[in-house]
Amino acid sequence: MLILGIETSCDETAAAVIRKDKGKTEVLSSVISSQIELHAQWGGVVPNLAAREHLKNILPVIESSLKEAKIRPQDLDLIAVTQGPGLIPALLVGTNAAKTLSYVWDKPLIGIHHIEGHIYANFIFDKIRSISKQAKIKFPILCLVVSGGHTQLVLMKKHLDYEIIGETLDDAAGEAFDKVARILGKGYPGGPIISQMAKNFKQKKEAVEIKLPRPMIKSKDFNFSFSGLKTAVLYLVKNNPEKFKDEKFLEEAAYEFQQAAIDVLVGKTLKAIRKYNPQTVMMAGGVSVNQELRAQMEMAVKKDFPSVNFHLPEIKYTLDNAAMIAAAAAFRWENSEDKERFFSGWKNLEADANLKI
Numbered sequence: 001m002l003i004l005g006i007e008t009s010c011d012e013t014a015a016a017v018i019r020k021d022k023g024k025t026e027v028l029s030s031v032i033s034s035q036i037e038l039h040a041q042w043g044g045v046v047p048n049l050a051a052r053e054h055l056k057n058i059l060p061v062i063e064s065s066l067k068e069a070k071i072r073p074q075d076l077d078l079i080a081v082t083q084g085p086g087l088i089p090a091l092l093v094g095t096n097a098a099k100t101l102s103y104v105w106d107k108p109l110i111g112i113h114h115i116e117g118h119i120y121a122n123f124i125f126d127k128i129r130s131i132s133k134q135a136k137i138k139f140p141i142l143c144l145v146v147s148g149g150h151t152q153l154v155l156m157k158k159h160l161d162y163e164i165i166g167e168t169l170d171d172a173a174g175e176a177f178d179k180v181a182r183i184l185g186k187g188y189p190g191g192p193i194i195s196q197m198a199k200n201f202k203q204k205k206e207a208v209e210i211k212l213p214r215p216m217i218k219s220k221d222f223n224f225s226f227s228g229l230k231t232a233v234l235y236l237v238k239n240n241p242e243k244f245k246d247e248k249f250l251e252e253a254a255y256e257f258q259q260a261a262i263d264v265l266v267g268k269t270l271k272a273i274r275k276y277n278p279q280t281v282m283m284a285g286g287v288s289v290n291q292e293l294r295a296q297m298e299m300a301v302k303k304d305f306p307s308v309n310f311h312l313p314e315i316k317y318t319l320d321n322a323a324m325i326a327a328a329a330a331f332r333w334e335n336s337e338d339k340e341r342f343f344s345g346w347k348n349l350e351a352d353a354n355l356k357i
Contacts, residue, residue: 001077001333002028004101005326006062008094009086009114010148011035011045013057016322017069017076018124020330025124028069030316030323033057040188044178051089058097065322073105078342080329083111084355085149091351102346109345110329113357115150116162118284119143120328121313121321136309142278144269146293147285148174148189151224151265153272154357159331162357165272166222173261174287176226180233180257184250195290197254204248210236210256217267224264233257262293266300273305280309289318 001021007014016030035053039045066073081098084091095111102109122137141156151173153166171179174191181190186197212232215225236253243249273281281301288294294312301310317324333339341348 001330002071002075003078003080003326003329003333004062004065004076005322005324005329006058006079006081006094006098007114007117007320007322007325008054008058008090009082009084010090010320011039011050011053012320013054013061014320014322015062015065016326017065017071018323018326018330020327020334025327025330027124027317027323028071029065030321031061031065031068032321033061036189043182043188045087047087047089050087051093054090054093058093062097062101073101073107076105076107078110078329078333079105079107080110080112080326081349082114082117082325083349084114084352086114086353088351088353091353095349095351099346099349108333108339108342109349110332110342111345111349112325112328112332113355115145115147115152115284115357116160117324117328118145118147118318119154119156119282120331121284121317121324122282122311123331124313124317124323124327136280137282137311138279138309140276140278141280141282142269142272142276143282143284144265144288144297145285146173146265146283146287148172148178148287150285151226153222153268155272155276155278159335164357165276166224166268168224168226170225170227171230173224173226173265174285176230176261177287179230180254183230183234183237184253185244186250191287191290194254194258195292197251198258198292201248201251201255206252208252208256210252212236212256212260214260214263214267217264222268222272224268226261226264229257229260258290258292262290262296265293266297269297270300270304273301273308278308280311281305282311282313284313284318286319288312289315
């Protein structure tokens with residue numbers, strides 16, 4: 001089946017066409033219009049500005065995705081769109097566009113939870129990634145979701161079945177990266193900036209003198225907290241104003257912050273593996289693009305739990321994109337016992353900024 005996916009939950013206008021056939025999910029096109037440069041001057045995403053850009057870009061992006069995939073609207077079997085959570089002005093642009101196309105083209109429409117999309121990026125297996133890798137993904141699955149707005153440990157006993165066993169009590173990991181980059185006087189988005197600064201310090205091979213806390217790493221639950229870690233960086237800078245222009249000091253602070261966050265994320269994941277005994281461990285969300293997190297998580301899981309399959313999505317499907325939304329919709333369609341209800345999606349689907357998974 002051919003599925004058009006649409007994603008506008010934050011500051012990326014994205015559309016993609018995938019083909020789901022005999023267990024293989026092939027991405028025929030994935031088009032993304034980024035707004036990073038626009039929002040960088042404000043130090044973060046401005047919802048109404050994001051909506052304005054989505055409104056300007058949504059139809060050209062959809063048209064480009066169909067053209068790149070060499071697909072006509074009448075060839076499509078299904079339309080999928082991010083229903084939430086996210087910025088409501090941004091979500092409304094995507095959902096209204098999808099509802100209009102669903103009505104005009106007479107196609108079923110499925111609303112997808114944004115985090116569900118990130119999770120199902122792990123199930124995109126195109127020509128490069130073989131089906132043999134997909135065969136290794138067995139339930140139960142433990143997925144660490146790390147993004148700008150979410151940090152969660154999600155247990156899946158079967159497809160589309162989610163139990164949140166742990167989540168952040170305050171800032172999400174990605175949010176903390178952005179705030180720390182701002183504290184250090186750097187730009188937006190913070191994730192790539194902190195990662196590069198940490199890499200620069202690591203290459204110097206010098207001892208780490210800065211020590212930051214690992215919040216909740218020893219707590220008995222699986223919850224996270226990154227607000228205190230961010231605040232520790234803030235006080236570090238305030239207490240050392242003379243070093244604020246010392247790039248080595250800033251890089252060391254970025255390195256220690258990143259490592260503290262990774263230690264907590266890895267530690268909590270390993271603790272959850274011990275309790276829930278999953279057969280597969282995954283990561284999902286924009287922060288999972290972080291190379292140190294990917295490497296250290298994989299090393300830790302393989303060392304302590306060699307029988308557990310560790311799986312990562314392709315980096316290009318890790319950040320916000322529409323291919324992941326279409327992939328999640330494929331599984332929703334296949335597992336639905338009432339497909340007829342999706343044909344009225346154009347009049348029933350509503351954007352929900354606080355949609356629960």
